[in-house]
Amino acid sequence: MFIIRSNDIGQNSGISPSEITSQEVFQSRRRFLQGGAALAVGSGLGITSMLATQKVGHAAAKFSNLIKSPFNTDETQTPYKDVTTYNNFYEFGTSKASPAGMAKNFKAEPWAIAVTGEVEKPLTLDMEDILKRYTMEERIYRLRCVEAWSMVVPWVGFPLASLIRDLKPTSKAKYVAFRTLHDPKRMTGQKTSLFGSGLDWPYREGLRMDEAMNPLAILAVGLYGEVLPNQNGAPIRLVVPWKYGFKSIKSIVSIEFIEKQPETTWEKLAPKEYGFYANVNPEVDHPRWSQARERRLGEFRKRKTLMFNGYEEQVAGMYKGLDMKKFF
Amino acid sequence: MTNRQITFTKISVFFLALVPFSLLLLRAWNNELGANPIEAITDMTGIWTIRFLAITLAITPLRRLTGQVIFIRFRRMLGLFTFFYASLHFLTYVWLDQYFDWPFIVKDIAEHPYIIVGFTTFLILLGMAVTSPRFMVRKIGKNWKRLHRLIYPAAFLASLHFIWLVKSDIREPLLYFVLFTVLMLLRLPSVQQKTPLVSNWFRSVKI
Numbered sequence: 001m002f003i004i005r006s007n008d009i010g011q012n013s014g015i016s017p018s019e020i021t022s023q024e025v026f027q028s029r030r031r032f033l034q035g036g037a038a039l040a041v042g043s044g045l046g047i048t049s050m051l052a053t054q055k056v057g058h059a060a061a062k063f064s065n066l067i068k069s070p071f072n073t074d075e076t077q078t079p080y081k082d083v084t085t086y087n088n089f090y091e092f093g094t095s096k097a098s099p100a101g102m103a104k105n106f107k108a109e110p111w112a113i114a115v116t117g118e119v120e121k122p123l124t125l126d127m128e129d130i131l132k133r134y135t136m137e138e139r140i141y142r143l144r145c146v147e148a149w150s151m152v153v154p155w156v157g158f159p160l161a162s163l164i165r166d167l168k169p170t171s172k173a174k175y176v177a178f179r180t181l182h183d184p185k186r187m188t189g190q191k192t193s194l195f196g197s198g199l200d201w202p203y204r205e206g207l208r209m210d211e212a213m214n215p216l217a218i219l220a221v222g223l224y225g226e227v228l229p230n231q232n233g234a235p236i237r238l239v240v241p242w243k244y245g246f247k248s249i250k251s252i253v254s255i256e257f258i259e260k261q262p263e264t265t266w267e268k269l270a271p272k273e274y275g276f277y278a279n280v281n282p283e284v285d286h287p288r289w290s291q292a293r294e295r296r297l298g299e300f301r302k303r304k305t306l307m308f309n310g311y312e313e314q315v316a317g318m319y320k321g322l323d324m325k326k327f328f
Numbered sequence: 329m330t331n332r333q334i335t336f337t338k339i340s341v342f343f344l345a346l347v348p349f350s351l352l353l354l355r356a357w358n359n360e361l362g363a364n365p366i367e368a369i370t371d372m373t374g375i376w377t378i379r380f381l382a383i384t385l386a387i388t389p390l391r392r393l394t395g396q397v398i399f400i401r402f403r404r405m406l407g408l409f410t411f412f413y414a415s416l417h418f419l420t421y422v423w424l425d426q427y428f429d430w431p432f433i434v435k436d437i438a439e440h441p442y443i444i445v446g447f448t449t450f451l452i453l454l455g456m457a458v459t460s461p462r463f464m465v466r467k468i469g470k471n472w473k474r475l476h477r478l479i480y481p482a483a484f485l486a487s488l489h490f491i492w493l494v495k496s497d498i499r500e501p502l503l504y505f506v507l508f509t510v511l512m513l514l515r516l517p518s519v520q521q522k523t524p525l526v527s528n529w530f531r532s533v534k535i
Binding site (some may be wrong): 078081082090094096149180197198269270285288289290292293295297298301 | 362363426432436439440441442493494496497
């Protein structure tokens with residue numbers, strides 16, 4: 001079972017450790033292999049495809065034997081360079097270019113996640129154990145930002161539902177609340193100033209229980225077959241592809257099961273602009289800009305935004321009878 | 329300054345004002361505009377419009393503070409460069425960003441305040457640019473000054489446009505808002521009386 005730090009937990013939950021390569025990944029993270037040459041770059045379109053030809057040196061450990069998911073899109077993947085240099089991660093600066101630089105020296109290990117609230121036994125998850133325990137899959141998802149741009153990212157991760165089942169939430173658990181690390185020394189964008197990023201730390205997000213259990217929802221630990229770069233939310237982040245990107249919280253240190261809908265960062269900052277649900281919806285505009293279309297990075301013409309970012313089939317059922325104009 | 333020196337300085341300022349545009353072209357040519365080049369072009373042309381607005385608005389207070397009338401000779405050119413960058417910004421939106429999807433553009437302008445505000449700013453600058461030639465000044469007469477006072481609301485509309493499009497970090501747009509406010513305050517007669525003579529010193533310097 002998981003390494004237990006604060007609380008005790010039963011020895012055997014009846015889950016056998018899966019036979020995966022995460023062990024190797026974990027160990028090699030420390031060695032920092034020079035893996036820069038193996039750049040798996042999709043044949044991007046337009047202006048950005050040329051960018052991908054520039055040399056990018058990056059060192060990261062690799063995952064292998066990833067399970068292919070039936071949810072994978074076969075759309076052109078956004079080049080690795082773009083995925084890792086165009087980030088909204090205010091913990092490392094508010095411009096999209098800044099996280100790649102500001103997160104460079106961030107140490108994502110050791111890493112632990114506190115599990116609290118309505119669970120049989122609160123505990124602390126250790127990142128090493130998560131990597132060992134869960135079978136990693138490749139999930140190639142569209143990512144639609146609330147700012148009306150999008151990309152296609154080949155994530156490495158595992159279903160959030162698998163973890164939740166293991167954690168055994170009680171019947172009172174109606175929502176799952178997540179928190180990002182709050183440590184201004186390591187995440188320098190969190191340092192307080194008179195006029196800061198505008199966000200209230202730590203970054204918080206949440207899902208309804210059925211949303212969290214949806215097979216599309218994953219915890220990602222990598223992308224492009226490699227360990228998650230710091231600027232993309234290392235070492236572990238949520239990915240909920242039918243929602244705007246800000247729901248997919250990065251660098252998670254806390255998972256709390258609760259009865260009431262949790263307060264979330266962007267909703268708290270501007271409740272008229274960002275809702276708890278934040279489902280991708282071309283028919284409900286952001287008060288300040290249109291959500292009808294989006295720019296897929298690497299493409300010249302804008303494309304139409306799809307309902308639930310194209311995952312209607314998998315998720316629409318959860319929102320039957322919900323007024324999406326009111327609960328945006 | 330002799331006329332020749334003025335001409336030389338004007339030419340220098342002209343090429344200096346083209347530096348941001350040249351850098352933009354250079355970065356585009358070298359594919360250094362990042363993952364979202366259209367957004368980068370939009371941002372760069374927008375920010376330089378605001379910067380040139382500030383530079384243009386600084387001319388009159390600068391003249392007053394220094395007592396050097398010569399500054400006025402550069403005001404029209406700087407104003408036209410403001411319009412130049414605003415046009416690039418507008419063109420980027422209409423062409424690169426929306427790709428001449430007129431029904432969508434009209435809807436976008438009508439429905440979204442920050443675009444209405446940006447578009448209004450552009451129309452003001454357009455009006456000022458077409459009335460900038462000397463013969464137009466003569467033709468319009470006393471209303472010319474009235475028309476060109478629209479640069480004051482234009483500056484505030486431009487910074488409002490900037491504030492409204494930002495998600496949460498309003499530090500940079502706020503900086504320009506404050507700068508414009510200072511430039512306006514320097515025009516108030518009561519303020520001018522209190523800052524009389526930095527110019528005494530400058531007057532003693534012969535430019």
